[in-house]
Amino acid sequence: MKKMINNISLCEPLYKTLPKKLLIKNGTVIDTYSEKESVTDILVSGGKIEKIAKNIKTEKGCEVIDATGLFVSPGFFDMHVHLREPGYEQSENFVSGTNAAMSGGVTSLAAMANTTPCIDNKFVFNDIQSRVKGLLVNVHQIPAVTIKREGKVIVEMTELVEAGALAFTDDGNGIQSSETMKGALEYAKMFGTPILVHPEDHSFVEGVMNESLSSTELGMSYIPAISESINVARDIEIARYVDGTVHFQHVSVKESVELIRKAKKEGLKISCEVTPHHFSLTDDKVRTFSTDYKMNPPLRTQEDVDSIHKALKDGTIDVIATDHAPHPSEKKNVEFDFAPFGVLGLETMFSAGITYLVRKKKLNLMEFLKKITVNPRKVLNLEADLIKKGRIAELTIFDKDKKWKIDRRQLKSLSLNTCFHDETHYGKVLYTINNGKIYKA
Amino acid sequence: MDDTLKGKKLLKTKHLLGIKGMCREDLDLILQTSESFKQILETPNKKVAALKGVTVVNMFFENSTRTKISFEMAEKRLSADVVNFAASSSSLKKGETLIDTAKNIEAMKIDMVVMRHSTPGAHKMLMDNLDSIIINAGDGAHEHPTQAILDLMSIVEKKPNLKGKRVTLVGDIVHSRVAMSNIHALKLYGAKVQVCGPSTLIPKDIEKMGVEVTYDLDEAIRNSDVMNILRIQLERHVGASFPSLREYHNYWGITNEKLARAKNDILILHPGPMNRGVEIDDDVADGDHQVILDQVLNGVASRMAILYLLSANIGGAK
Ligand SMILES: [Zn+2]
Numbered sequence: 001m002k003k004m005i006n007n008i009s010l011c012e013p014l015y016k017t018l019p020k021k022l023l024i025k026n027g028t029v030i031d032t033y034s035e036k037e038s039v040t041d042i043l044v045s046g047g048k049i050e051k052i053a054k055n056i057k058t059e060k061g062c063e064v065i066d067a068t069g070l071f072v073s074p075g076f077f078d079m080h081v082h083l084r085e086p087g088y089e090q091s092e093n094f095v096s097g098t099n100a101a102m103s104g105g106v107t108s109l110a111a112m113a114n115t116t117p118c119i120d121n122k123f124v125f126n127d128i129q130s131r132v133k134g135l136l137v138n139v140h141q142i143p144a145v146t147i148k149r150e151g152k153v154i155v156e157m158t159e160l161v162e163a164g165a166l167a168f169t170d171d172g173n174g175i176q177s178s179e180t181m182k183g184a185l186e187y188a189k190m191f192g193t194p195i196l197v198h199p200e201d202h203s204f205v206e207g208v209m210n211e212s213l214s215s216t217e218l219g220m221s222y223i224p225a226i227s228e229s230i231n232v233a234r235d236i237e238i239a240r241y242v243d244g245t246v247h248f249q250h251v252s253v254k255e256s257v258e259l260i261r262k263a264k265k266e267g268l269k270i271s272c273e274v275t276p277h278h279f280s281l282t283d284d285k286v287r288t289f290s291t292d293y294k295m296n297p298p299l300r301t302q303e304d305v306d307s308i309h310k311a312l313k314d315g316t317i318d319v320i321a322t323d324h325a326p327h328p329s330e331k332k333n334v335e336f337d338f339a340p341f342g343v344l345g346l347e348t349m350f351s352a353g354i355t356y357l358v359r360k361k362k363l364n365l366m367e368f369l370k371k372i373t374v375n376p377r378k379v380l381n382l383e384a385d386l387i388k389k390g391r392i393a394e395l396t397i398f399d400k401d402k403k404w405k406i407d408r409r410q411l412k413s414l415s416l417n418t419c420f421h422d423e424t425h426y427g428k429v430l431y432t433i434n435n436g437k438i439y440k441a
Numbered sequence: 442m443d444d445t446l447k448g449k450k451l452l453k454t455k456h457l458l459g460i461k462g463m464c465r466e467d468l469d470l471i472l473q474t475s476e477s478f479k480q481i482l483e484t485p486n487k488k489v490a491a492l493k494g495v496t497v498v499n500m501f502f503e504n505s506t507r508t509k510i511s512f513e514m515a516e517k518r519l520s521a522d523v524v525n526f527a528a529s530s531s532s533l534k535k536g537e538t539l540i541d542t543a544k545n546i547e548a549m550k551i552d553m554v555v556m557r558h559s560t561p562g563a564h565k566m567l568m569d570n571l572d573s574i575i576i577n578a579g580d581g582a583h584e585h586p587t588q589a590i591l592d593l594m595s596i597v598e599k600k601p602n603l604k605g606k607r608v609t610l611v612g613d614i615v616h617s618r619v620a621m622s623n624i625h626a627l628k629l630y631g632a633k634v635q636v637c638g639p640s641t642l643i644p645k646d647i648e649k650m651g652v653e654v655t656y657d658l659d660e661a662i663r664n665s666d667v668m669n670i671l672r673i674q675l676e677r678h679v680g681a682s683f684p685s686l687r688e689y690h691n692y693w694g695i696t697n698e699k700l701a702r703a704k705n706d707i708l709i710l711h712p713g714p715m716n717r718g719v720e721i722d723d724d725v726a727d728g729d730h731q732v733i734l735d736q737v738l739n740g741v742a743s744r745m746a747i748l749y750l751l752s753a754n755i756g757g758a759k
Contacts, residue, residue, distance in 0.1 A: 216644035217461070219561045219582030219621055289562030334538055335560035337581070 011095045014412065015102060015136040015437040018393075019063040021045050022438075023056060027067025027397065032074055032373045033385040035366060042072060044393040047436030052389065065431060067397055073369055074386035075107025075394040075434055078346060079196075079376040080171070080249055080273060080321035083109075083139070086128075087116030092326040092414050097346070098137040100324070100413040102439035104347040105396035105429035108138040110196075110321075110380065113149065114172040120144040122159045129164060136437040138394075140380070145170045145184045145195055151177055154184050161191045166380040168193065171249055174200035174231050181235060185244030194245040194271070194379060199231035199256065200297070208337055210283040210298040218286060220336070223298050229255035236263045239270060247379050248272035250323050252297040254307035261316040271379050273319035276352035277343060277419050279308050279362075285419070291332045291339035292419045295325070309362040312371070319379060320371040322349045326415030344418045347411050352420065354400060354427030365400065397431040404428050455754045456575040457747055458564045459584035460625035468590070468629060474746035475594050475739065482518070482742055491749050492521035496551040500526045500543070501578070502533065502558045507713055508578050508588070511737070512555050515744035524551070539563060540570045547571050552755045553748065556580075574751050579618045587747060588712055589622035591740040593630065595732045596667055598739075599708055604631035607653075609661045611637045612671035612693060612720050615644040619671055619712050624652055637661040638693055641682030658693050662703045669710040670695055673720050686719050697724040708732055 022044040029052070030037045043051040043062075058064060078101065084092040092100075101109055111128075113119040119128060125143050132139035143160050147153045149170040157168065168188060175181045175197070188195055204227045209215050211222035232248055236259060239246045251257060251272050263270050277295065282302050285293040293299055311317045322345025332339050349372065357363045363371075377384040386394050405424050408416040432439040452467045460468075481489060497516045501509055509525075516523045526546065533539050543554065553574040556564060561583035568575045579585040600606060608627050614620045614636045627634050628651065635653040636643055637660075648654050655661050661668070673689060683689070695709065709721075709731040717723055725731065 211645050213646035213649045216615075216647050217621060217650065219580075219584070219618060222645075289565045330538075333540070335533065335558070335563045335566065337560040338533065 011093065011414075013095055013135065014099045015439045018044065018047055018433065018436050018438050021059065021062040023058055023062050023064045024067050024072055024395070024397065025056075025064050027070050027072040029072045029387065030366065030369060031387045032366065032370045033387065037366070042387075042393075042395070044433070047392055049387070049389055049391055049393050052387065065397065069399070070430065071398050071400055073396045073398065074373040075396050075432065076105045076350065076372045077108045077376040078106045078322050078324065078349060078372070079110040079319060079380065080275070081109045081111050081324045081346065082114065082326065082342070083111045084326055085115065090328050090414070094132055094135070094139065096412065096414040097324075097326075098135050098139065100344070100346040100411065101137045102432040103412045103429065103441065105350050105398060105432050106137065106346055107394045107396065107432060107434040108140065108377075109346075110140045110142050110166070112171045113142055113144040113169060118144055118148050120147050120149070120155045122156065122163050125160055125163055125165065136432065136434050136439060138434065140166050142167050142169050142196065144168065145175060146180060149173050151175045151180050154180070154187060157187055157191070157193070161193055166193065166382070167196050167247070169196035169198070169249070171196060171198045174198055174202055176202055178234060178238065182238050182242060185238055185246065186242040189242065189244050192245065192381065194247045196247045196249055197231070197235055198249050199228050199235065199251070201227045201230045208294060208298070209286045210300050212283055212301050214283045214286055220286070223296070225253040225255055225300065225304070228253050228297055229259060232256040232259050236260070236268065236270065239263075239268055240266075243269070245269040249321070250275050250278065250297055251308075251317065252278045252300050252304060254304050257307050257311040257316055261311065261314070264316060271318040272316070273321040273376075274308050274312065274317050275321065275323045276345060276349050276356070279305060279312065279320075280352050280356040281419060289336055291334070291336055292343060292417055292421065294336060294339050294341055295323070295343050295419070296341035309357070312357065312363055313367070318371065318375045320349065320353060320368075321376065322346055326413050327417050329416050332417050342417070344411065344413050344415060347413065348406060348418060348420050348425065350398065350429055351404070351406075351425035351427040355425045359426055392435065394434045395431075396429055396433075398427060398429045400427055402426070402428040451753055452750050455751070456564075456568055457586050457751060458568065458575065458577050460586045460589050460622045460629075461584065463625075463629070465629045468593070468626065471590055471743065471746050471750060472594055472597060474750060475590070475743040478745040478749070479739065479742035482738065488518050488520060490520045492516070492519035492752055494522075495553065495752055495755065496522045496524065497553045497555060497748065498524045498526060498546055498551050499578075500546070500554060500556040502528055502556070503579070505557050505579065508557065511740040512578060512744055514741050515748055518741065519745055519748055521748070539566060543567055543571055547573055553752065574754055576747065576751065582616050582618050582621075584622045585618040586622050587740070587744055588619050589626040590747065591736055591743045592619075592623055592669060592710055592712070593626050594739045594743050595710060595736045596708060597630075598735070599732065600666065603627065605633065606666040607633040607635055607664055608667040608669065609635040609637050609665040610669050610671060611658065611661065611695070613642045613673055614638055614647065614671070615642050616674065616677060617671050619669070623669060624650060635661060635665065639683070639689070658699065659702065662699055665707060666704060667708045667710065668695070669712070670721050672712065672714065673716055675716060675719070690719050694718075694720055694722060695725050696722045697728060700725060700730065703730075710736060712736070
């Protein structure tokens with residue numbers, strides 16, 4: 001409510017211009033590209049990294065962040081975000097969405113194409129790109145694979161790649177036709193551009209939660225694990241056949257994980273991501289009947305979560321991405337069957353990783369951070385070596401051990417639908433820096 | 442009125458959302474009170490003033506002739522003021538939300554809400570948003586607690602000690618709101634619970650609830666003390682998981698011929714409405730083992746008991 005009343009003020013960007021010179025002093029710089037970690041200073045000048053060294057002398061007029069005890073990381077990258085603009089601006093928009101991103105330490109993100117209108121041609125794409133310029137957060141709009149995401153006619157990929165598209169995705173819809181998927185992968189191969197695949201076979205009866213003991217006891221309609229893994233298996237076969245590049249979005253079941261592990265061993269050009277909710281929570285949560293736990297793919301079983309942890313550790317899962325999916329409370333505050341799928345993610349990606357992975361020793365800090373910094377940039381063929389002289393300072397400064405209680409009303413997103421409300425998380429982002437701008441928590 | 446009704450004991454539960462999570466003592470008290478009300482129903486007057494001045498709203502967002510009549514009858518026998526509200530669940534999807542609808546009705550000063558809804562858990566939403574006492578008259582394929590209580594009553598009347606007795610639910614378990622509530626209730630009474638039906642109508646991992654599973658009706662008939670025959674929803678199934686009603690009847694329909702292999706004192710229940718010639722044959726539906734019309738009367742008596750016992754919480758449900 002509060003957010004709707006103050007809609008306008010809340011939609012102002014939360015960043016400030018960086019001072020001409022900024023010294024980040026005495027932080028533990030964790031460079032996930034070179035996999036090195038050391039206590040050192042970083043001098044940012046005119047928005048760019050000027051110097052990385054110990055004990056840099058403070059010049060006159062230079063502002064200082066005392067980062068003693070804090071970590072300085074390459075800015076986080078969330079490659080799965082629904083910014084809802086254009087079409088659903090009451091849920092989120094470019095400003096509120098990027099505010100949420102920077103408060104979660106995310107300096108770059110990839111926005112999905114399931115907007116209205118759909119991002120399926122160069123003209124809409126260019127319009128979006130021009131409107132997200134000048135923000136702290138780099139917004140990479142990902143166009144659809146097919147016109148209106150209908151799974152039939154592929155978009156004008158050549159033109160879109162020339163206009164700067166990094167990948168293509170029909171996210172929200174699984175591409176049902178094998179013929180279409182084969183065509184898309186074969187066509188995109190010309191540019192080395194990956195197809196980001198939402199793996200789902202829609203021929204199964206529509207369900208609202210995972211098929212398991214929980215759905216049995218709750219009497220809820222269900223989504224079987226195989227509705228995901230069948231499409232993973234198929235697209236691995238197609239990728240092998242056409243030598244295409246596939247990135248599987250939000251994998252959630254152990255069957256998918258195992259298929260991907262095997263395909264990677266064969267050397268296929270395959271990568272994948274998992275969401276924080278799928279590595280943190282199980283379908284037991286649905287027993288509360290709270291629509292905060294309604295998402296697609298749905299929360300799965302403990303066995304699936306265990307297999308995801310293992311796959312994160314052994315590198316089968318490359319990327320952590322949130323599938324940030326804002327919905328206004330009037331849409332979510334209804335019966336479970338009627339609520340839309342999706343939960344917020346941007347502001348809790350980092351703390352969920354620290355809380356559920358790093359502190360529980362599923363991953364060490366470096367392994368976790370790679371999955372939200374270097375790896376997504378590599379999947380999208382972007383420069384991944386950020387902490388070096390001359391580069392635009394794109395940095396996230398955080399306190400690894402700081403505790404905070406998640407309160408949906410305090411989030412910067414325009415929507416409230418977090419699945420971590422009231423949880424105590426560890427790990428808090430304190431500063432987010434990019435494009436000559438700075439966000440301070 | 443007998444002692445049970447005079448010295449009003451209290452249920453631990455404040456609402457009746459489901460059998461899961463209820464304790465044995467509550468069910469015992471409901472059954473005991475139900476028998477008292479049944480006696481009253483057998484008298485010429487049939488009516489008591491127990492809920493005089495209490496307003497009950499029956500909100501039915503799904504078709505239900507039987508349950509709705511049973512509740513309405515129970516409410517009127519208790520002298521409650523009754524308001525009926527019917528709409529389709531799909532109207533909630535488009536128009537006013539459930540919470541708004543319910544809050545509007547509550548603003549007119551009501552005390553208890555009986556609701557049937559297509560979505561599991563819809564009653565919890567109601568409970569979280571209203572001050573009224575909530576009674577679940579069926580939420581999707583989740584729970585239908587009053588049905589389980591009337592089934593239990595009908596069984597216990599004939600077989601007072603259920604410990605170790607095998608009760609089999611036959612038919613469409615996966616889409617049934619009766620099955621889960623029955624399983625939870627029967628387990629509280631120490632019965633062995635078995636489900637029987639085509640594999641596609643048995644939900645995943647149900648055996649993890651401590652339930653036996655068989656696809657073989659003959660086996661189930663031989664080893665059961667009680668069989669509860671669930672309704673096949675004619676419009677729902679034929680397709681990928683259900684070849685035909687013909688095949689269903691041949692393999693899972695209860696006929697007198699198949700029943701010849703059963704224990705002598707087997708009880709046959711059916712929550713109704715029956716599809717004669719599909720899940721149950723005429724000669725079984727009207728035969729010696731069935732207690733189907735007992736169930737109907739027990740339905741009114743036990744709903745009276747539930748309304749009566751829960752009414753003690755009016756004004757302080759939260
Ligand atoms: Zn998706």
